[in-house]
Amino acid sequence: MDIQQLNRDFGIAGQLEIISGQGGLPMIKIDNDSASALISIYGGQVLSFQPLDQAEDVLFLSQQSAYTEGKAIRGGIPVCWPWFGPDPKGLQRPNHGFVRNHFWQLANTTTISASETKVSLLFNETYKKENTWRQPFMLLLDIGIGPSLQLKLTTFNTGDTPFSITQAFHSYFRVGDIKRVKIFGLEDCEYFDKLEQGTQKTQKGVVAVTKEVDRVYVEARRDLVIVDPVLQRRIHINSPDTSTAVVWNPWSKTSKKMPDLANLDYRRFICVEAGNVAFDLIKIQPGSQFSLQANYSLRPD
Template identity: 80%
Template sequence: MDFQQLNSDFGIPRQLEIIPGPGGMPMIKVDNGSARALISLYGGQVLSFQPLEQAEDVLFLSGQSAYTEGKAIRGGIPVCWPWFGPDPKGLQRPNHGFVRNHFWQLTKTEAVSDSETTVSLRFTDRFKQENTWRKPFLLMLDISIGPILRLKLTTCNTGNEPFSITQVFHSYFRVGDIKRVQVLGLEDCDYFDKLDQGIQKTQKGIVTVAREVDRVYVEAYKNLVIVDPVLKRRIHINSPNTSTAVVWNPWLKTSKKMSDLADTDYQRFICVEAGNVAFDLIQVQPGSQFSLQANYSLLPD
């Protein structure tokens, strides 16, 4: 990887540089007047977002992540596409699709202002020969680092036949103590409990976590809030083009089975994910496109 050339093409003085990360993987480091961020070209994955006034990162990143091709990085905001969860066709393809396990192409960077930096990545159909996804497509990811972290994932159907996708921004949020966290905005929503044979249930009151949780909420609200009394902050998640949301925490037993997660890491994160999953299946017609968007910010006290 020619980091000198990458910085010549895309670097922004005093705002953005491309650096070698763990395993030599190229990382985009942003440091502007609003926030610091780290984006991995492997997986097209935001690994860190920390507004300057925050003592702690908004995102959780496992210290035991594998930075190896073919393995996903544990934490940050992985992109799950063109399916979420297990292979929908049972062909033993990777969980959560394949784009989080390959390198993306950096296409553009821009200093919008002293306090906002944008990064554009793309992923093409060059992997469809792997028996992974035999559909012509172009995937574009636009990331804005400012007072608000904005993500926009656009799926373009470049072929002659429609195809369907599910997708999620699999966001890991750093919290002080999972047992004291509340998730607002899912009250009275129905959800599928993946830990109880996928049975459909109804959320009673505010979401709290006291054991392993793996739920897909349907007809979810487009504005959710994570209340963290330990770190004394409220994380706002806005997702205008979704009707489903995922809440996940592996708790201790499952964490012990995960080689890229420390046994006690579950205490320090919660996944609240914006996406189009379950019955929110997106069909993309030939020559058309669909965008998944998510905006992450900290609400004032």
């Protein structure tokens, strides 16, 4: 991509510029009166969001991430679409779908105010490499950078037959010490434990992480809160269009098997993911659309 041309078309003086980031990938750098942010056009992925009053980024980004076409960037908020988790048809397609592994198209940038900036990215059916997904579609990802981080992923069925998807914002949140973090809002929810062959269990009390965890919560509340006493903040997650939530941390043993994570990185993040996952299958009729939304905001602990 031509960085200079992208800046001529989409740059906003004093607020937004397109830069050559890690691995030479084009990235959108935002600095406004509320926050700074970094968005990778590759993957349509928010990599950083840091309100001006915060000493630490809201998001975790691995220092060992690959910035190579065909590989996902580890951290930030990857977009999982049109499936979450392993290939549902067993065709050896990539985990979490294919849109996080390819370039999106920068469609629009807007200054809402000195304190809020919006970016729109497109991904559509003209992408033909994923030849095992044949349904015509278009994705529109709207990103709002202001006092909070706002995401809206809209799937358009541009074909003449219905299709079904699962999807998620695979958000990695930076924390001070995983052993001291608590997640509120999932109390008494049923969940499927992916580390125990999907055994169904009930969440007793708030979620605390003391070992590897990989859970899909069903009938989850739309408002979840990560309480981090070390960084002295609460991360609020609001997702009005979902009934499932995912909580994941690989812990020490699995982290050592992941080349794009340092051995001790598991201590510094928790994934609490808004999405339509597992049984929350979304069927989209021809000419129709569906939006997944999430709002991430901070409050002092």
